[in-house]
Structures are given as structure tokens and as C-alpha cells.
Amino acid sequence: MTSVDSCLTAASYRRWRGRVFAAVWLGYGAYYLCRVNISVAIPGIMAEFGLSKTAMGAITTSLFVAYAVGQLINGQLVDRFGGRRLLAVGALGSAVLCFAFGFAGTAAAMTALWLVNGYFQAMGWTSTVKAMANWFPPRSRGRMSGWLGTSYQVGNAYAWLLAGYLVAVVGWRWAFWVPAVILAAVGLVVYAVLRDAPEQVGLPCIEVEDGLGADGEARAPAPAYLGLRFTLRQSVANPRIWLLGAAFMSFQLVRYGFMVWAPTYLFDTQGGNIRAVTLQVIALPLAGSLGSVLSGWMTDRFFQSRRAPVVVAQLLLLAAFTFVFPHLPRGHLWLSVAFLMLIGATTYGPDVLMAGTLAMDVGTRKAAGSAAGLIDALGYVGASVTAVASGWLADNVGWNWAFVLWAGGALLAAALMAPLWNYRPPRREYL
Numbered sequence: 001m002t003s004v005d006s007c008l009t010a011a012s013y014r015r016w017r018g019r020v021f022a023a024v025w026l027g028y029g030a031y032y033l034c035r036v037n038i039s040v041a042i043p044g045i046m047a048e049f050g051l052s053k054t055a056m057g058a059i060t061t062s063l064f065v066a067y068a069v070g071q072l073i074n075g076q077l078v079d080r081f082g083g084r085r086l087l088a089v090g091a092l093g094s095a096v097l098c099f100a101f102g103f104a105g106t107a108a109a110m111t112a113l114w115l116v117n118g119y120f121q122a123m124g125w126t127s128t129v130k131a132m133a134n135w136f137p138p139r140s141r142g143r144m145s146g147w148l149g150t151s152y153q154v155g156n157a158y159a160w161l162l163a164g165y166l167v168a169v170v171g172w173r174w175a176f177w178v179p180a181v182i183l184a185a186v187g188l189v190v191y192a193v194l195r196d197a198p199e200q201v202g203l204p205c206i207e208v209e210d211g212l213g214a215d216g217e218a219r220a221p222a223p224a225y226l227g228l229r230f231t232l233r234q235s236v237a238n239p240r241i242w243l244l245g246a247a248f249m250s251f252q253l254v255r256y257g258f259m260v261w262a263p264t265y266l267f268d269t270q271g272g273n274i275r276a277v278t279l280q281v282i283a284l285p286l287a288g289s290l291g292s293v294l295s296g297w298m299t300d301r302f303f304q305s306r307r308a309p310v311v312v313a314q315l316l317l318l319a320a321f322t323f324v325f326p327h328l329p330r331g332h333l334w335l336s337v338a339f340l341m342l343i344g345a346t347t348y349g350p351d352v353l354m355a356g357t358l359a360m361d362v363g364t365r366k367a368a369g370s371a372a373g374l375i376d377a378l379g380y381v382g383a384s385v386t387a388v389a390s391g392w393l394a395d396n397v398g399w400n401w402a403f404v405l406w407a408g409g410a411l412l413a414a415a416l417m418a419p420l421w422n423y424r425p426p427r428r429e430y431l
Contacts, residue, residue, distance in 0.1 A: 012203055020135050020194060024128045025148060027087050027190035029155030031124040033179035034098035034117065035063070036156050039263050040163040040278055044172035049107060053264070057391030060260050061384045062111045063118035068380035070122025075373015079231050079366070082196035083127030090123025091187025095180040102176035125355065125376055126369040133360040133368035134197040137206045138305055138425040141357050146296020149352035153292060153344075156285035160263070164278030206365065226366050234367035235374045240420065241362055245378030247416035248354050251315065252382030253409025254322055255347050257402065258284060261390050262340075265399055269330070280337055287341035288348030295349030296357065307358050308420040311350045315414035318346040323407040326400050350413070355379060361425035382409065 038045075042056055051059075078086050097117035104110040128148070136144045163175035195201055198209070235241050262284065266277040295314065299307045321342045328335055355376050363371025386409070390402040 009203060009209070012201075013198065013209060016195070016198065016201060016203065017135055020131060021144065021148070023190050023194040024083075024087070024131050025151040026186060027091065027194070028124050028128045028148075029151035029158075030183050030186035031091065031094065031121060032152050032155035033159045033162070033183050034094045034176075035121055036159050036259060037098075037163040037175050037179050038063075038114070039260055040160055040167055040274065041172040041175045042260075042264050043267050043274060044167055045110075048172075051107060053391035053395045054388065055107060055391075057260070057388040059107060059111050059114055061387040062115035063121065064256070064380045064384040064387060066115045066118030067122045068377040068384065070119040071126060071373040071377035071380065073373075074123050075126045075235070075370040075377075076228070076231060078123075078126045078130045078369035078373075080225050083129075083131040083369070084191060084194045084196050086123045087127035087131075087194065088187045088191035090120045090127065091183050091190065093117075093120030093123075095184035095187065098176050098183070099180035102173040102180075122373075122376075126373045129356055129359055129372040130365075130369040131194065131196060132356070133363075133365035135206065137209070138361060140300065141360055141425075142296040142299035142305060142307065142353070143301075144296070145352050145357040145360075146293040146349075148356065149292030149296070149348055150289040153285040153289040153348055156259070156288075157282040160278050160282050160285075164275050168275045231367040231370040234363045235370040238362060238371070240423070241359075241371050241374055242378075243416060243419060244354055244358055244362065245375045247413045248375050248379035249382035250409045250416060251350060251354065251413035252379040253386045254318060254406035255351060256383035257386045257390050257406040257409070258343065258347070260387050261394070261402065265326075265394075265402075266336075268394075269399070270336075280333070280340065283337050283340040284344035285348070287344035288351075291345030291347070291349040292352050295353055299353065299357070304424055305361070306422065306424045307353045307361070308417050308423060311353050311417050312414045312421070314346040314349050315410050315417065318343065318350070319407045319410035319414070321346060322403055322410060326403045354417075358420075361423075 038060060042060075045051065045059075046053070046056055074086060074090075094117055097113050097120060101110060101113045101117070104113060132141070132144065132148060159179065162179060166172075166174040166178060197205070199205055203209075262281050263274070263277050266280055267274060270277065291314070295310050299305060299310050303309055321339060325339050325343065328339060355372060359372035359375050360368045386405065389405060393399075393402040393405065
């Protein structure tokens with residue numbers, strides 16, 4: 001390859017990487033419009049149907065159960081068929097189910113619709129991780145995953161703001177109808193813009209672009225799909241993936257504890273103004289964006305792509321902030337917001353590093369979807385537990401014990417991540 005060809009290839013790579021990143025950032029962020037909107041709608045739904053927090057927790061859990069199962073299935077599908085199609089199909093399917101949820105008239109109907117929505121939502125993350133793994137090598141994955149994490153943090157904040165406004169002005173049902181229309185439109189845009197891998201647009205695969213090959217010579221790219229045996233070996237038969245999954249399951253106790261129940265906790269303890277509550281709770285994902293970007297950058301800049309040291313440190317801080325939060329003096333709005341920001345900053349860094357960056361590092365780009373699917377599936381077992389258990393604890397023994405559960409999840413996750421302290425992605429046949 002001549003120097004001119006190399007320059008042209010490098011310029012094309014930069015242009016396409018920008019396009020791919022923009023597509024997955026917009027696409028996955030929009031998924032949250034039809035996932036976390038229910039958190040802001042919970043007080044209105046409970047009031048209309050006379051539901052307890054335990055019953056409402058069961059409805060929200062239905063999504064997590066289907067999400068966990070869907071991750072196992074869709075992780076394999078995305079490695080076989082690519083992220084572009086599944087990301088679009090998941091967006092359109094979730095939009096239809098979310099729109100229908102706005103018409104639900106019984107708790108049973110809401111549970112069924114939210115359950116099926118969970119399966120389509122499970123197409124989002126595996127597709128996003130697969131696309132990122134195909135386009136970005138390990139040396140830049142921490143940094144790029146950190147920026148990718150801002151997609152669902154901004155999406156989370158926007159979803160809460162939009163839902164909070166709609167609930168306050170026109171009622172909780174509109175908090176499902178409007179986001180559904182937006183997500184469907186974004187799904188169509190993503191399908192038009194995204195491409196699964198460099199090879200699809202005439203560029204060399206990232207191993208060639210990264211200079212891997214015998215004696216420094218670029219080798220021919222591998223087939224797009226290496227078969228079920230390979231993806232299972234890199235995911236189900238990989239002890240590091242199971243360790244990551246166990247840590248992520250514990251971590252989701254705190255992440256989804258706050259995501260599902262923080263608006264209701266503030267609603268209960270600070271008065272029934274859902275718009276004021278929403279303006280406070282968006283501190284979690286907004287500060288999370290900063291934590292995500294800094295965490296990913298630090299792993300590449302200071303730890304030679306070792307992710308675990310940053311994850312463990314943040315999880316220990318998260319446990320401390322979570323335990324203190326319900327004991328803050330009432331009536332100090334800015335103190336509450338400051339702690340929510342600290343909690344958000346130490347939540348979303350570990351989230352994207354465990355379920356995204358490390359899934360690519362350990363599973364390789366050829367099985368990144370399968371690895372991310374298994375890790376996320378185990379994580380949503382934890383989300384399922386915390387959605388119901390936190391509601392039950394709040395109903396029966398008080399909110400403080402829910403926070404103890406969440407802090408304990410962060411501590412256990414830190415302990416499970418410690419054995420991976422020195423792991424970094426090796427230079428190997430498939431990056």
C-alpha cells in the first residue's frame with residue numbers, strides 16, 4: 001500500500017468512524033426514551049390504579065426479565081447478522097410496545113406489554129457494542145466507550161425531562177406515546193446511516209488497520225461470522241465473562257435501584273411535585289456522562305487499557321455515597337443534588353466499562369455481541385431483583401433498607417472485579 005493509499009484509508013476511517021459513532025450514540029440513547037420513562041410515570045400510575053410499590057416493582061421487573069433473556073438470544077444474533085438491522089428492529093419494536101402501553105387499562109396489560117418491550121430493548125446494547133468493536137481497536141476503546149456512555153446518560157436525562165413534563169401537563173399516558181414516536185423515527189435514521197464493519201464500505205478490518213499480521217504484514221480479513229462454536233467459546237465458555245457478569249449483576253442492584261426508584265423516593269420524601277423531582281433526579285445521568293468519559297479516558301491514558309482499577313475505585317466510592325444519601329438532612333436541595341451527582345458520576349463509569357469496553361476486550365470483536373449479551377443478561381437479573389425488592393423494602397421496612405441493599409450491591413461488585421485488576425486486552429488474531 002502506497003503512502004497516498006494509506007492517507008486515503010486513514011481519512012476514510014476517520015470519516016466513517018465519526019458516522020458510525022454518531023449513529024450508535026443517537027440510536028442507543030433514544031432507546032432510553034421507551035425504557036426509563038416509566039420511572040417518572042410510576043406515581044401517576046399508582047394513583048390511578050391504586051397499586052402498591054411492590055406491585056409497581058413487579059411491572060417494571062417484567063422488562064428486566066425479558067431483557068435478560070433477550071440479551072442471551074440477541075447477543076448471538078448480532079454476531080451473526082450485525083448490529084445495523086437489530087438496532088433498527090429493536091427501536092421500532094420497542095416504540096410500538098411503548099405506544100401501546102399508553103392505552104393499557106389494567107396492571108396485567110401493563111405487565112405484558114412491558115415484558116415484550118424488554119425483549120426489543122435487549123437488541124440495543126449488544127448491537128451497539130458489536131458496531132463499536134468492529135470499528136475501534138482496544139487502544140481507543142476505553143476513551144470511545146466513555147463517550148458512548150454519554151448516549152444513554154443524556155438519553156436517560158432527556159427521557160426523564162420529557163416524561164416529567166408530559167406527566168405534569170397532559171398525564172402519564174402521554175409519557176409513553178410521545179417517546180414512542182421519537183424512538184421509531186430515530187430507528188429509521190440509524191438504519192440508513194449505520195454500517196456494521198469497515199469491510200462493508202471497502203476499508204480494511206481493524207486488525208489490518210492496526211498493523212497486525214505475520215512479520216508486520218497485513219493479512220486477509222477473517223469472515224464476518226466465525227460460527228456459533230467460536231462465539232460460545234468466547235462468551236459462555238470464558239471464565240472472565242462469567243466473573244464480569246457476576247460483578248455486573250451485583251452492580252445493577254444499585255444502578256437500577258436509583259434508576260427505577262429515585263424519582264419515587266424523592267416524590268415521597270420531598271413532597272408530591274413530579275416536575276421538581278425530575279429536575280433533581282436528572283443530576284444522576286448528567287453527572288454520569290462526566291464520570292463515563294473520564295473513566296474510559298483514564299483506562300487508556302494511565303492504566304494501559306486496564307479497566308478494573310478504575311471500576312473498583314468508583315464502586316467503592318459509589319457504595320459510600322449511596323449509604324449516606326438517605327441520611328442527608330431534609331430540606332437541603334443543593335446537598336441532595338450534589339450527592340446525586342456524585343452517585344451518578346461513580347455509577348455510569350463502571351457501567352459502560354463492565355458491560356461495554358470489557359465485553360469487547362475479553363470477547364474480541366468477533367464475539368463482542370455474545371459477550372456483551374451474557375454480561376448484560378446477568379446484570380438484568382440484578383435489575384429484576386432490585387426493582388421488586390426495593391419496592392417491598394420501601395413498603396414494609398422503610399426506604400433506608402433499600403439504600404442498604406444498593407450499597408451492598410456496589411461493594412460486592414467491587415470485590416468481584418478485583419481479580420481482573422491486571423487484565424488488559426492482548427494483541428491477538430482478533431482484536
